[in-house]
Amino acid sequence: MRDWEPFDDALRDAAADLPPSEETVQAVTPFRTAVRYVTAGLCLSFLTLNGWYLQYLLPALGTFLTYLGFRSLRNNSRWFRFCWIISICEVIFLYIDVILLATRLPDVPVLTGLSILLRGALFWCLHRGLRQAAAETGHDSKGAPALWALVWYGVLVVFGLFWPVPGWIPFLGAAIAFVCILLSLLRVGRQLSQWGYETRAAPVHVSAGRLTAASIAALLALAVSLSLLANHLPAEAETAPLPSAETADIRAHLDGLGFPADLLAQLPSEELSKLVGADFCEISLDAWGDSTDNGVRYTDIQVRIAPETFRCYHFFTVNTPAAGLQNLLTVEPDSSAETVSDPAGQILWERDGTRYAADLTLSLDSYTAPLWGRTYETYTALFSYPFFTEARQGWAACTVSFPEDRRSACAILRYQTQSLRNLFPYRPLPEQPMVGMLNDMESQSYSYYDIAPEAPPPAG
C-alpha cells in the first residue's frame, strides 16, 4: 500500500485548471440521483409486460429502486423519511406476494388493500416532501407530479374495481397520463437540483448495486425454491409388494393369454383378483399415439373379463425430469361404452434399489368437445413422482362394458407433464396456460381393440 497523499495533493491542485463540464456538474448534484432512482422505480412498478416473467421482475426491480432513492433522501425531511419507511414496507410486501404466488396458500385480500393504501400514502408523502424541498430552497414548485400520481393511482384503483377491462382508449389515456407524471417528476427533480437543493445524504452499510443484486437474487431464490416445493405433490409411498402365492394361478393364466410378465408384476393382488375369468387379452406394445414426445411411453392392454366387458389397462414409463413436478393423467374410455366403473391406478419408482408404489386417486371428470359439442366422461389424477428417482412407471385402468352390437372400441390415456415456464405463479396443472398450439407437454396412448373377437386364442 503506498502513501497517496502527495499524489492526491497534486491532483487537487491540478484540478483547479480543469473545471467540470455541465454534465458533470449536473451529475454530481446529489438530489438528481435520488430522484432518478425514485422515478425509475415508480415507472417500473407500474410496467406490466407479460412474458419472460417481466410482469413480476420489473415491478420488483421498481420497488427496490424506489427504496434506494428514498434511502438516500431519508435524512432530508420527515416526509422523505416516511417515503423511505413506506418503501421498506413495500419491499416486505413484495416478498410476501412472491410467497403467496409461488405456493398453494390462498390470496390475502387484506394485503392487496394494504399495498394499495401504502402506494397512495407514498405518493402523498412524496408530494409533501417535494413541496417542502422547494420551500427550503426559497422557491415554489410549479408542478405537483406526486399529487397527480396519487389522483392517477386512485382512478386506476377505481377502474380495477368497477371496470376491469376498460379497453384501449382508457388504457392509452392512463399510459399517457403516467408518462406526463413521470416527466413532471423528473422536471421537478431537475428544478430542485438547479436551485441547489441540498440533500443530507444518509450513510449506508451496503452499496446500492450490491443491495439490489442481493435482493433480486434472494427474491429469485425464494420464488424458485417455493415454486419447486409447491408444484411437487407428495405421494404416499409404500414398498411395492412382491407377487403373492395367492395370485399365482391368475398370473399364470394371464401369462398364458399373452399378458407381458414385467407389466403383470406391476399389478397388486387386489387388482389381479379383478381379472379372474379373463379369456382374452389385446396387447398394444407401443401405444404411443401420434402426439408430442414428452418422455412418456405406453403399453395398452385390454383384458376381456366377461362378454362385452373389458378391464382396460394403460401402462406407462416416464422418462423426464418434469415427472417430479405436476403430472396429469386422464383416462378416456370409449364413448360408446354402456358403463365405465372401478377406476384404479398406481405409480411406481425405484430409489436406492428399492421399488416403491403409490395409489393414484382417479376422479370422475368430463369435458365437452368444442367442435361437435359432445360431452365425454374421463377419469383424472394429479400427482408427482418423488425427486431423484429411477424407473418411473405406472398404470391406470377401468372396467368398460359395451352393448352387444358394438364390434370395436378405442382406449385413450392422455398424460400431461409440466412446463418449467408454468412453475411460477403456482396453479394446478389443468389451469396452467397451454404450451404450444396443441399443448407440447401432453402425449397420449391410443389403441383399438375388438369387442367380440372371432376366436379367442387358447389359454396356456
Added chain:
Amino acid sequence: MDDSQLPARFREDPAAGVEALLDQYGPLLRYVVRGILPDAQDQEDCLSDISLILWQKLGQYDPGRGSLKVWLTALARNTALNHWKARQRREAHLAGPDAEPAHDATPEQELLRRERAEQLRQAVGRLPDRERQLFYRKYYYLQSTAQIAAELGMTERSVEGRLYRLRQKLRRELEGGDGDA
C-alpha cells in the same frame, strides 16, 4: 429567472443581479463550499467572500466559455479551497513557526504545472463517466469519502476501493508506471 438574463440584470442593477443570482444558486454554492470547509464559521466567511467576488467579477462572466452554473461552482470551489489552504497555513504556523512559508512559483514551475494540467485533462477525459464523476467529487469538489459514499448510496469502503483504482489508473496514465510502484 433564466440563466441568460442574470448577467444583463447585473449590468442594469448590480445589487438586484447578485441578489437574484444568490437567490437562485445560493444553496448550490453552499453545497460546494460545505464539501470543502467542514467548519460552519469558515463556510459563512467563504460565502461572504463569494458574494463579494460576484460583485467584482460577475460582469466578466462570458456565456460563450461555459454555463453560469459551471462558472459559479468553479468560483465557489476555488474560493473555498483558498480558505482551506489559508487555514492549513495558519494551523501549520501555530504548530511550528519554522514551517516552510508559501512562495510564488517560478516561470519554469508554472510551465511544468501547465504541462501536467494538460496531461491530467487528457487522462480525465479518457475516464468513463462514473470514474470522471468520482474524480471531480474527490479532487475538484474535495468531498469527503463519507459524503461521496452517502450521496452515491455506497459504503465508505467501496468508495475507498474505487478511489484506489482511480488513483492507480491516473498514475499509470500520467507517469507511464505500473501504478503500484
